[in-house]
Amino acid sequence: MKDFNYHSAKDSKEASKLASSSSAFLAGGMTTIPSMKLGLATYKDLIDIKNIKKLSGIKVSGKSVTIGAATKHVEVSNSKDVKKAIPSLSSLAEGIGDPQVRNRGTIGGSIANNDPSADYPSACIALNATIHTNERKIEAAKFFKGMFETALKKGELIEAIEFQIPEKSSYQKHPNPASRYAIVGVYVAKHKGDVNVAVTGAKSCVYNDKEMSKALSGNFSSSSIDGMDLDSSEMNTDMHASAEFRASLVVTQAKKAVDAC
Amino acid sequence: MASLVGSRVERKEDKRFLTGKGRYTADINLANQTYAIFVRSPHARASIKKLNIDKALKSSGVVSILTGKEIADDKIGGLIAGWAIRSEDGTEMKCPGNPPLAKDNVNFVGDPVAVVIAESLAEAKEAAEKVEVDYKVLKAVTSTADAMNGDTIHEGIDKNLCFDWLLGDRQKVKEAFDKADKVISIDIINNRLIPNAMEPRACVADYNAASEEITLYTTSQNPHLSRLIMSAFGNVAPEHKLRVVAPDVGGGFGSKINVYNEDIVCSWAAKKINRAIKWVAERSESFLTDIHGRDHVTHAELAVTKDGKFLGFKNETIANLGAYARVFGTVTPTYLFGPCATGVYEIPAAYTNVKAVYTNTAPVDAYRGAGRPEATYTIERLVEKASMELGIDKTELRIKNFPTAFPFKQTLVHTVDSGDYVAGMEKAKQMADYKGFEARRKESEAKGKLRGIGVTSYFEACGIAPSAAVMSLGCGVGLWESAEVRFNPTGQVTVYTGSHSHGQSHQTTFAQIAADELGVPIENIDIVHGDTDKGTFGMGTYGSRSLAVGGIAIVNACKKIVEKGKRVTAKMLEANPEDVEFKDGEFIVSKSNKKKTIGEVAFACYLPGVRDEMKSPLPEGDEPGLKETSFYDPSNFSFPAGTHIAEVEIDPETGHVKLEKYTACDDFGRIINPMVVEGQVHGGLAQGIGQALYENAEYDETGQLMTGSYMDYTMPRADNFPEFNIGYTCTHATTNPLGVKGCGEAGAIAAPPTVMNAVIDALGGQEVTMPATAEKVWKACKNLKKSNAKAA
């Protein structure tokens, strides 16, 4: 690992002021540190944001759950409030990586990174999340732009993620047996008006499957999507799963999610 | 005094391991040490056109950079294959040179070409990036099955073929097949695995200019063997000027048998720069350069009568050696594989033919089970298929072909001294509730799931091995083991063993044995291993040999202590040595009932005299002191055996295989410490089930390792396993005084076919290759649905 400067920011303002084209925020470090160790990324400055009080914590209102960006996965999975308001969100957090990763990794780091097989992006899409940054509010649907790409501008800091509490929801992941990231993860959320079927792992970026959403909005039963033949042409193929298998898994996991709602 | 052998004595080593006090190679730091980083080939096959170190030499903190040229100039030898195999046509195997630093050609990704030595690790890394190597990239050979058709990797080795070996009688097999009612045939792949010891390899080399001695601390399973190889073949230093220390070692599974490039290079370089050098592998280096295991492609056939008697067996295998033949690389797919491929069965005629090929991949060598998992997988998949095709219950078919009388002369090589295979099968069936399976299958079906049951009966040949036997078959060394028992004047005992513990609990089990033999409290016994300057020459730990060979050496050395004690007691108590008995730490003269404790005798041996008298407790001919050595050469291998039964449930929609139940009923002869044996069985099962369901080392066609980290190489985790249901039958080995058999590899040997037989049973007999990953199983489920629909 190459030498770098370490800064600990005391508030969002200082953090974004320190940011430059050769810096990264340091939240859990679960992505940043390994990529630096492997020489895949080099930064001149790491700006630690874990000590910014405002970025941690969980607030629940009648309609939404707001989670500070530096909140760790373990805190989300253990939170009684989250368990009560959106149990599927708590179980999603519980299924990320392993205890070491959950004890350090943060929700903000996860969505800023936007790994195509990360779990949280699907929650943001399914639960109509709003991403609060130090500059603005961004709807989840407009936040995830592509593989490892988001709407964040350089130096823009996520402060919190606000999830809409659904009527019912479930997240079903078919994990990569080695890394335990999602080969396919499907987050189904039934809101008052409509149903979201957010899919992660299958394509280069998380997306809301319109076809399944429509079918389920009409009839919220797994039978309405059973046997659906999804187009696999844009799906990922790697040594763990072919596009064809992923396409099948998307439907299977969606059905499981509906049944679990 | 109650006997300790057979009881669950708590592990003496746990305190230090659990409190972080273990002392591993990476924990060792010497004064003024430097740090080494190896520059490795990024290509699977290339010739080195130019290697330029000028820029790197100017990098800050660099002490020295050495390359293949200096290795060659200094006449440092290369890595070797320890077992010479002869082809069927009588020609000797063909092995390429394997210099510790490649000079002209590189043959796998990770092959080292230079070492950078610097004042700090960061500086060594930085400089290593500045070493410029100009490669001419050549077409790599990576596929086991096609290796013989690929470009020639090593000059003069035609078809990339190391040897084409035969064990058995082709003509007799042909005759047997001619008589058969049915021939069952199978094509299988034994997937390549990466051992993944928890502790990555490491070494610290030091040179003492005053004594001209090199000390190498290294992660080895066999420090004496390493010293021998480094001296005799590596030309690093003569044996008396080379000390090899393997301190706490965090797992080996065979991957730490070999002397590796880094051991030789660091030892040689430490003398050259006259400073200590430390090297610790990163996990990615372990993936690339530790020896890998398995990697066979096999076609096998079984000739049977219609009522299920086995008549003949054929086994045609291509075994991948990787880029070079290493220490046990050539014996693993031959003598450790072929003889066991006929399994626990009486098969009148059999042969195994193995073509061992070179490819541009990491060297393949002995990995837990070494050859016997591949053998057991071959025969047990075949027998399972036979049971399906013949319509005979899988347990009945096996029992029908078990030998019932012992010693059992197995078809190809071994004479198995003891066992009771029927009893093992019956007990396993009971433990697994074999009878209740159909009901459980229906329950699964009702949930839309597929359930399967798989059985394996295995025997294996371990506790390697009689020296005359193995040397007659080409082994470069004899596989005896040594022990030295030093009884100290004040009553404690230090036992030096040539075995090496890297997770096998020798500190406990060996102490239990010595405590019983000598009647000394276990707290007063220390087991010492892993330092060529401390104990006598020993062969080390692999092939489940520590107890069955090393343990017996301890027993024999203890017995010599007792014999001397009897003579001394007789002299002290003025009795006949024949009238002295030894029990629970006391020498008793049977006629007079007078006694001496072993402590008193030891004290007398070291202080042989009394004040005011000219009198010695030592009989004529006996020297002072109480220390005995034994070099034990076993008369045979040991032959553990057993039956394992697995049950899986498959979700046809996702292809997910859930291992629901796993039963292991093993015969390890006498068990010294049941807790330790359970640990060995659990670990072996985890690795065996890992091979069946999760682990796979995959190279692409250019020879890049695709599974070079835990993001892609599936190491099984605790939540992948059910509670293991473990039981034993016990027939004592008749070939050693403790009656013990090896237990270290059984799990890894039996589990792969057991689990795969269950998976394939659930899939209605459709073959899937290991590991049975979700996608493969999902596809098979789709086919099953189609063929069921057709049938309906």
Ligand SMILES: Cc1cc2nc3c(=O)[nH]c(=O)nc-3n(C[C@H](O)[C@H](O)[C@H](O)COP(=O)(O)OP(=O)(O)OC[C@H]3O[C@@H](n4cnc5c(N)ncnc54)[C@H](O)[C@@H]3O)c2cc1C
């Ligand atoms: C072994 C392992 C297994 C894993 N398994 C899973 C899994 O199963 N599922 C899953 O979803 N994830 C998984 N992860 C990822 C992990 O959960 C983290 O979410 C992820 O590593 C990023 O979070 P972090 O807090 O560690 O971010 P960091 O590594 O600290 O930062 C990552 C990136 O996000 C940026 N960033 C961080 N915080 C902010 C912020 N507030 N505003 C703007 N930018 C920010 C940083 O600048 C950096 O570029 C795994 C990771 C590992 C190492």
